[in-house]
Amino acid sequence: MTRTVSEGPTRMRALAASLPTGLLEGFRAGHELALPTDGTSPRVYAVGMGGSGIAADLARGIVDAESSASLTVVRAPELPRSVDANSRVVLLSYSGNTWETVRSYEVAGRLGAARTVITSGGVLAERAAEDDVPILPVPPGMPPRSAVGHLFGGMLGLLDPLFPETNETRIAKVAERTRSLIGAYGRARGPAASLAETVGDRFPFVYAESNFLALARRWKTQIEENAKRIAAFDEVPELFHNALVGWDATGAREAARVAVLLLEWSGEAAATRKSLRYLERLLGERGVPVERVLLPSDDRLEALVGGIALGDHLSLFLADRRKVDPYPVDAITRLKAAIGGPKPKTR
Numbered sequence: 531m532t533r534t535v536s537e538g539p540t541r542m543r544a545l546a547a548s549l550p551t552g553l554l555e556g557f558r559a560g561h562e563l564a565l566p567t568d569g570t571s572p573r574v575y576a577v578g579m580g581g582s583g584i585a586a587d588l589a590r591g592i593v594d595a596e597s598s599a600s601l602t603v604v605r606a607p608e609l610p611r612s613v614d615a616n617s618r619v620v621l622l623s624y625s626g627n628t629w630e631t632v633r634s635y636e637v638a639g640r641l642g643a644a645r646t647v648i649t650s651g652g653v654l655a656e657r658a659a660e661d662d663v664p665i666l667p668v669p670p671g672m673p674p675r676s677a678v679g680h681l682f683g684g685m686l687g688l689l690d691p692l693f694p695e696t697n698e699t700r701i702a703k704v705a706e707r708t709r710s711l712i713g714a715y716g717r718a719r720g721p722a723a724s725l726a727e728t729v730g731d732r733f734p735f736v737y738a739e740s741n742f743l744a745l746a747r748r749w750k751t752q753i754e755e756n757a758k759r760i761a762a763f764d765e766v767p768e769l770f771h772n773a774l775v776g777w778d779a780t781g782a783r784e785a786a787r788v789a790v791l792l793l794e795w796s797g798e799a800a801a802t803r804k805s806l807r808y809l810e811r812l813l814g815e816r817g818v819p820v821e822r823v824l825l826p827s828d829d830r831l832e833a834l835v836g837g838i839a840l841g842d843h844l845s846l847f848l849a850d851r852r853k854v855d856p857y858p859v860d861a862i863t864r865l866k867a868a869i870g871g872p873k874p875k876t877r
Contacts, residue, residue, distance in 0.1 A: 541857055543843075549678070550709040553682065553701060556682065557687040557701045565618055567691045572600075575609065576604065584681075585685050588838070591742060592830065618643065618646070620685065621638070621648070623648075627652040635657065648688075649667070649668065686701065707827070711826060722844045723847045730851070732786075749837075756842075789821070794825065795825045795830070
């Protein structure tokens with residue numbers, strides 16, 4: 531069906547508002563396929579690209595901080611040499627046709643690793659069904675980046691036994707509270723619109739501490755795909771050992787072309803907060819617009835999900851400012867057409 535100019539923004543806002551529902555549904559579906567545990571700390575690898583891979587990055591921020599498991603995210607067609615028959619590999623591809631993920635699926639099978647697939651269909655679902663590999667289905671018919679709730683929730687459901695206690699009740703609370711935030715984030719005079727005013731036509735840098743780095747990456751990629759403009763992200767405290775030098779040397783002309791968004795959480799270390807205030811002062815002295823974005827909860831998971839919702843709406847307001855349709859990603863479509871991809875088996 532051909533969309534009119536106005537349908538893309540409306541559709542994307544509806545999808546952004548569905549984040550809490552997707553999180554709940556994804557967690558419940560993932561929990562039904564939860565990875566078994568024998569009390570040890572297993573090596574889990576999650577393979578995915580783009581809007582699918584970001585769900586694994588987001589999950590790693592929770593898994594690394596709150597469980598004893600090791601989650602390695604792979605954003606490439608080749609698996610690390612450490613993958614073997616004792617490994618567990620989760621393969622995420624919303625379309626099921628991402629060639630890098632399909633290749634990793636095949637390699638993991640040859641290595642004898644236990645595999646689980648998260649997808650809406652495509653070649654990956656076909657091959658998993660043939661190989662009796664567990665499939666966590668996600669609803670079809672949306673851009674992969676808009677399926678983040680289902681994909682992220684699915685990852686947390688799969689990995690739930692690796693936490694000290696189940697996250698089931700916590701996920702329900704997070705979904706409920708995030709749903710109430712989204713109403714404010716979608717308002718024309720709400721916090722997301724205000725952030726869009728701060729960014730304006732400037733090049734945005736998004737900074738966050740290590741456990742929220744995936745959130746900064748999500749903001750960056752949403753700005754790129756929805757608002758059709760380049761953005762950048764970086765990690766605290768690492769950036770204080772390199773990027774700080776560049777900011778210190780920033781002149782007035784450069785400062786006028788950029789903006790910095792600091793994603794901050796109440797659970798940050800005192801030294802991190804002190805360093806951020808130093809950076810904020812330095813940027814202010816150089817004339818760089820800075821916006822502190824306080825993530826909306828003391829609960830790490832709730833802060834992360836609320837941050838996803840806020841960043842998604844920011845990117846949509848930036849799309850409005852630029853008068854672009856946030857729905858299509860034609861450049862990616864052209865690339866896929868040019869390079870081809872995995873084909874279904876003919877029978």
